[in-house]
Amino acid sequence: MIQINNLSKKYKNADAYSVHNIDLVIEEGEIFGLLGPNGAGKTTLISMLSSLLKPSSGSFSINGLDYRSNRNGLKQHIGIVPQEYALYPTLTAFENLSYFGGMYGLKGKSLTDGIENNLEILGLSDFANKKIKTFSGGMKRRINLIAGILHNPKVLFLDEPTVGVDVQSKNAIIEHLLTLNTGGTTIFYTSHHLNEAEHFCTRVAIIDNGELIVIGRPKSLINDQKGATNLEDVFLNHTGKALRDHA
Template sequence: MAENSIEIRNLYKKYKNSDEFSVNDISLDIGSNEIYGILGPNGAGKTTLISMLSGLIQPTSGHFTIHGWSPQKNNSTIKQIIGIVPQEYALYPTLTAKENLMFFGSLYGLKHKTLHNSIDTALERMGLSKFADKKIEQFSGGMKRRCNLIAATLHQPKVLFLDEPTVGVDVQSKKVIIDYLQELNHAGTCIIYTSHHLSEAEEFCTKIAIIDGGKIHAVGTPADLINRVPHAENLEDVFISLTGKELRDVV
C-alpha cells in the first residue's frame, strides 16, 4: 500500500465568472491511515477541494494522485476505490433502504450473495435492520445519514470522502456514525472529512488542515495545532485565531 493515500500538488480552482480562486495553490500529503479533517469557514474552499479529489469537478490547474493513480489516466480505477458521502442525501426517496443499497452496491460490481450479506451486516451495525423495507422518504434525517453512509462504503473503499457527515442528526445517530467511521479507518480506509463541528473534529481526526480563502493556513494533529496557538484550549480557539471572527454568511 502507498504510504500516502492522496498527494496534492499546486491545486487551483476558479469557477466560471468568478474573480477569485476557490482553491488557491493547495499542496497536501494525506497518509493512508489518516482521518484527515479539512476545516474552514463558509466559502473557504472545503467542498470545492473534496469535489475535485472525488472527481465531481475538474481542477483549473495542478494535479493530485489517489493511491498513486492519476485521475487523467486512471479515472475508472479511482472510482472503484473511493466512496463519497455528500452533504445532501444521495438516495432515491421512493425506494426502500434495501433497494437503494442493492442499487448502489451493484454499481460497484458487488455480486448478489456478497452484496446481500454486506447490506444485512451494515444495516444491523447502523441500527436500521427493522427499517430495511421502508421507503427512504419515511426516514428521519439521522436514518438517512446512516443509510447514505452504508451506500458509500459497501465496496470497502480505500478512500472515503465525507462532507458534513453528521449535520442535522441527533446525538445517538452521530455516535453510531462516528463509531462506524472509526471501524472503517481501523480496517484500512483513509477518511477525508469536512465539518463545522470543531469539537467533533478535534476528537475524531488524526490530522487537520485549516483552509481559508482557498489557501492552507495550518496543518497538524489537533494537539499540535492547539499547542501552536498561545492560550488556545481547543480547536475552536485555533480556528478563530487563524480565520478571524468575521461572519462568513454566503448567499
C-alpha cells in the same frame, strides 16, 4: 495515499479562485479533517478529489493513480458521502443500497450480505424495507454513509457526515467510521463540528479563501496557539470572528 500538487479551481465568471495552489500529502490510514468557514473551498476540494469536478490546474493521485490518466480506476478506490442526501426517497433502504452497490459492481450474496451487515451495525435492520421518505434525518445520514462504503473503498470522502443529526445517530456514525479506519480505510473529512473533529481526526488543516492556512495534529495546533484550549480557539484565531454568510 493522497498526493495533491498545486491544485486549483476557478469557476467560470468567478472573480477569485475557490481553491488555490493546494499542496498536501495524506498518508494511508489517516483520518484527515479539512476545516474552514462557509465558502472557504472545502466542498470544492473534496469534489475535485472525488473526480466530480475538474480542476483548473494542478494534479492529484490516489493510491498511486493519477486522476488524469486513471480516472475510472481511481473511482473504484474511493467512496463518497456527500453533504446532501444522495438517496431515492420513494425506494426502500434496501433498494437504495442495492442500486448504489450495483454501481460499484457488487451483486449476489456479497452485495446482500454487505447491506445486511451494515444495516445491523448502524441499527437500521428493522427499517430495511421502509421507504427513505419516511426516515428521520439521522436515519438518512446513516443510509447515506452505507451507500458510500459498501464496496470497501481505500479512501472515504465525507462532507459534513453528521450535520443535522441527533446525538445517538452521530455517535453511531463516528463509531462505525473509526471501525472502518481501524480496518485500513483512509478518511478525508470536512465538518463545522470542531469539537468532533478535535477528537475524531488524527490530523487537520484549516482552509480559508481557497488556501491552506495551517496543518497539524489537533493537540499540537492547540498547544502551539497561545491561550487556546480547544480547536475552536485555533480556528477563530486563523479565520477571524467575522460572519461568513455564503450563497
